Amino acid sequence: xxxxxxxxxxxxxxxxxxxxxxxxxxxxxxxxxxxxxxxxxxxxxxxxxxxxxxxxxxxxxxxxxxxxxxxxxxxxxxxxxxxxxxxxxxxxxxxxxxxxxxxxxxxxxxxxxxxxxxxxxxxxxxxxxxxxxxxxxxxxxxxxxxxxxxxxxxxxxxxxxxxxxxxxxxxxxxxxxxxxxxxxxxxxxxxxxxxxxxxxxxxxxxxxxxxxxxxxxxxxxxxxxxxxxxxxxxxxxxxxxxxxxxxxxxxxxxxxxxxxxxxxxxxxxxxxxxxxxxxxxxxxxxxxxxxxxxxxxxxxxxxxxxxxxxxxxxxxxxxxxxxxxxxxxxxxxxxxxxxxxxxxxxxxxxxxxxxxxxxxxxxxxxxxxxxxxxxxxxxxxxxxxxxxxxxxxxxxx
Amino acid sequence: xxxxxxxxxxxxxxxxxxxxxxxxxxxxxxxxxxxxxxxxxxxxxxxxxxxxxxxxxxxxxxxxxxxxxxxxxxxxxxxxxxxxxxxxxxxxxxxxxxxxxxxxxxxxxxxxxxxxxxxxxxxxxxxxxxxxxxxxxxxxxxxxxxxxxxxxxxxxxxxxxxxxxxxxxxxxxxxxxxxxxxxxxxxxxxxxxxxxxxxxxxxxxxxxxxxxxxxxxxxxxxxxxxxxxxxxxxxxxxxxxxxxxxxxxxxxxxxxxxxxxxxxxxxxxxxxxxxxxxxxxxxxxxxxxxxxxxxxxxxxxxxxxxxxxxxxxxxxxxxxxxxxxxxxxxxxxxxxxxxxxxxxxxxxxxxxxxxxxxxxxxxxxxxxxxxxxxxxxxxxxxxxxxxxxxxxxxxxx
Numbered sequence: 046x047x048x049x050x051x052x053x054x055x056x057x058x059x060x061x062x063x064x065x066x067x068x069x070x071x072x073x074x075x076x077x078x079x080x081x082x083x084x085x086x087x088x089x090x091x092x093x094x095x096x097x098x099x100x101x102x103x104x105x106x107x108x109x110x111x112x113x114x115x116x117x118x119x120x121x122x123x124x125x126x127x128x129x130x131x132x133x134x135x136x137x138x139x140x141x142x143x144x145x146x147x148x149x150x151x152x153x154x155x156x157x158x159x160x161x162x163x164x165x166x167x168x169x170x171x172x173x174x175x176x177x178x179x180x181x182x183x184x185x186x187x188x189x190x191x192x193x194x195x196x197x198x199x200x201x202x203x204x205x206x207x208x209x210x211x212x213x214x215x216x217x218x219x220x221x222x223x224x225x226x227x228x229x230x231x232x233x234x235x236x237x238x239x240x241x242x243x244x245x246x247x248x249x250x251x252x253x254x255x256x257x258x259x260x261x262x263x264x265x266x267x268x269x270x271x272x273x274x275x276x277x278x279x280x281x282x283x284x285x286x287x288x289x290x291x292x293x294x295x296x297x298x299x300x301x302x303x304x305x306x307x308x309x310x311x312x313x314x315x316x317x318x319x320x321x322x323x324x325x326x327x328x329x330x331x332x333x334x335x336x337x338x339x340x341x342x343x344x345x346x347x348x349x350x351x352x353x354x355x356x357x358x359x360x361x362x363x364x365x366x367x368x369x370x371x372x373x374x375x376x377x378x379x380x381x382x383x384x385x386x387x388x389x390x391x392x393x394x395x396x397x398x399x400x401x402x403x404x405x406x407x408x409x410x411x412x413x414x415x416x417x418x419x420x421x422x423x424x425x426x427x428x429x430x431x432x433x434x435x436x437x438x439x440x441x442x
Numbered sequence: 443x444x445x446x447x448x449x450x451x452x453x454x455x456x457x458x459x460x461x462x463x464x465x466x467x468x469x470x471x472x473x474x475x476x477x478x479x480x481x482x483x484x485x486x487x488x489x490x491x492x493x494x495x496x497x498x499x500x501x502x503x504x505x506x507x508x509x510x511x512x513x514x515x516x517x518x519x520x521x522x523x524x525x526x527x528x529x530x531x532x533x534x535x536x537x538x539x540x541x542x543x544x545x546x547x548x549x550x551x552x553x554x555x556x557x558x559x560x561x562x563x564x565x566x567x568x569x570x571x572x573x574x575x576x577x578x579x580x581x582x583x584x585x586x587x588x589x590x591x592x593x594x595x596x597x598x599x600x601x602x603x604x605x606x607x608x609x610x611x612x613x614x615x616x617x618x619x620x621x622x623x624x625x626x627x628x629x630x631x632x633x634x635x636x637x638x639x640x641x642x643x644x645x646x647x648x649x650x651x652x653x654x655x656x657x658x659x660x661x662x663x664x665x666x667x668x669x670x671x672x673x674x675x676x677x678x679x680x681x682x683x684x685x686x687x688x689x690x691x692x693x694x695x696x697x698x699x700x701x702x703x704x705x706x707x708x709x710x711x712x713x714x715x716x717x718x719x720x721x722x723x724x725x726x727x728x729x730x731x732x733x734x735x736x737x738x739x740x741x742x743x744x745x746x747x748x749x750x751x752x753x754x755x756x757x758x759x760x761x762x763x764x765x766x767x768x769x770x771x772x773x774x775x776x777x778x779x780x781x782x783x784x785x786x787x788x789x790x791x792x793x794x795x796x797x798x799x800x801x802x803x804x805x806x807x808x809x810x811x812x813x814x815x816x817x818x819x820x821x822x823x824x825x826x827x828x829x830x831x832x833x834x835x836x837x838x839x
Contacts, residue, residue, distance in 0.1 A: 259652065267665070
C-alpha cells in the first residue's frame with residue numbers, strides 16, 4: 046500500500062514503536078537534526094526494512110529497491126547504512142517471495158551482516174507487521190533477540206545517518222503520545238496505534254532522508270553517492286621531498302576540489318600508512334617522478350583488491366607520470382606506458398578504475414602551473430564520475 | 443510563503459485562472475498526461491512565473507532558480523520550456539529587486555523572448571498577484587496583451603511540456619468548480635478564489651513536473667538534462683560507402699546506446715543535411731578514415747558555433763580517426779593529431795567540447811569488433827557526461 050504521490054513526502058522515513066509507548070515518523074524536512082548526547086544509550090534495538098514495493102512509479106520493471114546505483118542494488122546501500130550502526134542488533138528485511146532469492150544473493154555478495162529475511166505482506170503495513178512478528182520471542186526457532194525498540198525504515202531511503210537513528214530511538218523511549226500527530230501524521234502512526242495500541246509522535250528529519258520514488262530520485266541518489274565517495278582523495282608519492290611535484294599536485298587538487306579532503310602518503314609506506322586511508326578513501330592518485338615502474342602500482346592495486354573497498358564502490362586509481370614534455374617526446378613516453386592499458390583491463394574486473402595521466406613537469410613555471418591545474422581538473426573528473434569506459438586511457442595535461 | 447516540506451509535492455506545478463472560472467493545480471503524479479486533441483485552441487494565453495524564492499531549503503546561498511545546471515541558471519531552462527510554446531504570448535517573471543539585474547542579464551545572455559519582469563512580493567501569493575497585475579490592461583504603458591487565460595508556473599519546474607500546458611489551459615476554459623479540490627487542494631486554489639473569486643480544479647500532472655527544492659533535486663535536474671540532450675547522436679562520415687567503418691561504428695553505437703537516436707550524414711553534405719540535425723542534436727561523431735584533415739573539422743565547428751546550440755547546452759564533438767594500429771605506430775599517429783588539443787582549447791570557450799578518438803581499424807575481425815565496442819562505450823561516456831575537463835584528449839579504443 047504505497048502512498049499516493051501527494052502524501053509522498055509526508056511518508057515516514059522511520060516509525061518507531063516500543064514499550065515506552067512512543068513512535069515517530071520523519072517527514073522530509075529542511076531542518077537538520079543534531080546528534081544526540083553521548084550519554085544517552087539506545088538500549089536493545091532492532092530494525093525492520095519493508096522492501097516489498099513493486100516500484101510502479103519508477104516507470105521501470107525492476108522494483109526500485111533493486112534498481113542498480115553504480116552497479117549495486119539500492120537496498121544494499123540502505124543495509125550498509127543500518128549495519129554501520131553497531132547498536133542495531135538485528136535487521137529484518139521483508140521481501141516478496143519472488144524476490145527472496147535475489148535478496149539472499151545481494152546479502153551474500155555484498156557481505157551484509159545481522160540481516161534476517163521475512164516474507165512481505167500484501168500491504169506495506171502487513172509487511173511491517175510480518176517483520177515485527179519475526180522479532181517476537183514466541184516465534185519457533187527464532188534466533189533474534191527481542192528488542193526494546195524497533196526502527197522501521199524504508200528500504201529506499203539509503204542516506205540515513207546514525208545520529209538521526211539514535212534520536213528516533215531516544216524519542217521512542219522518552220516521548221509520550223500526541224493527538225495532533227495522530228491527526229496529521231502518516232499511516233505508520235496509525236499502524237503503531239493499531240498494532241501496538243500506542244500513540245505516536247512526529248519528529249523532524251533531515252532532507253537527506255528523502256525517499257527514492259521516481260526516476261529522477263534514482264539519478265539524484267547516484268549523484269549523491271558519487272559525491273559522498275569522492276569526498277577524500279589520497280595522493281601517493283614516491284618521494285618524501287616536500288618540494289616534489291607530488292606536493293605541487295596536492296596543492297593544485299586542494300584549489301580545484303576545495304570541498305574535498307586531500308591526504309597524502311609516501312609510496313614506501315604503502316601497506317603501512319595507506320591502510321589508514323583505505324577505510325574511507327575511494328580515490329588514489331599515484332605520482333611518479335622517476336622512471337615509470339609498474340611494481341609499486343601493482344603493490345597498491347593488490348592492497349586495494351584485498352580490501353573491501355572495490356566490493357562496495359568503484360575505486361579510482363590515477364597513475365600520474367611527471368616529466369618535461371620538451372625533454373622526452375610525448376609519443377615515446379606514451380609507448381613506454383602501454384602496460385597501463387592491459388593492467389587497467391585486468392583490475393576493472395575487480396571494480397578498480399585505473400587510468401594514466403601525463404603531467405608536464407616543465408622548467409617554465411607558467412607551463413608547469415598550467416599543467417598542474419589541468420591535471421587537477423582531469424583528476425576531479427575521473428574521481429567524480431567514476432566512468433568505467435575511460436579506464437586504461439593515457440590522458441595528457 | 444514557500445510551503446513546508448510536507449506540502450511540497452502537493453504544491454501546484456501550475457495554477458490557471460480564467461474567465462471560465464476554472465483553475466487547476468498539478469500535484470506531482472505518476473500519471474502521464476495525454477496530449478490534447480489538435481482541434482482545441484488555447485486562445486490568448488500568458489504565463490506568470492514566480493521566481494522570488496530565496497532557496498533556503500537548498501542549503502546554498504544562491505536562490506535555487508539561479509543555481510547553475512550545466513553552467514546555465516535553472517530558471518533559463520524553465521523560460522526555454524515556456525518559450526517553446528508558441529501560443530503563450532507573454533511570460534511575466536516576478537523577481538525580487540535585488541535579483542532584477544541578474545534576471546535581465548540572464549534573459550539577454552540566453553536570448554529569451556516574450557519575457558517581462560515584475561517585482562516579487564513578500565509572499566509567493568503577492569508575487570503571483572503582481573505578475574497578474576502586470577498583465578492587466580489598466581496598467582500605464584503596458585505593452586502586454588490582456589490574456590484570456592494565465593498559466594502560473596513555478597520557475598523551478600524546468601521539465602514542463604506543451605501537452606500538459608495545453609491541457610491546463612483547456613481545463614481552465616472548460617472545467618467548472620470543485621468543492622473537494624478547494625478543501626484538499628493547495629494554497630494556489632485558495633488564491634484563485636480570493637483574488638479572482640473563482641473556484642479551482644485539481645488536474646493530475648506527470649512526475650517530470652517535479653519541483654527543484656533540495657540539493658538532491660539539483661543533482662537530478664542536471665542528470666535529466668544531460669540525458670535529454672544526449673538522446674540523439676549524429677555520425678558524420680567522409681564517405682558514402684555503406685561498408686565504411688563509419689557505418690560499423692554507427693551500428694556499435696546503436697548497440698551501446700539502444701535508447702538513443704543515431705542519425706548519420708556524409709561530410710560533403712555539411713552545411714546541407716547537417717543543418718537538419720543541429721536543431722535537436724547536441725553530439726557529433728566525425729569519422730575520418732583518410733589522412734587526418736582539420737579542415738572538415740573546422741567547417742563543422744564553424745557551423746555549430748554559428749548555430750544557437752552551444753549557447754544553450756555544451757555540444758560534444760568527437761573526432762574519430764580510424765587506422766590499423768599495426769600499420770601505423772600509435773605514438774606517431776598521436777603526434778600527427780596534436781592540433782586537436784589546440785583546437786579543443788579554442789572552441790571550449792564557445793561551449794563546444796572537442797576530443798579525439800583513435801579506433802583500431804584492424805584486419806582482424808575480432809580486434810575490430812573489440813575496438814568498435816570500446817569506441818562506442820567511450821563515445822557514450824563523453825556524450826552522457828559532457829565533462830569539459832576531458833576536452834582535447836586523444837582517447838584510444
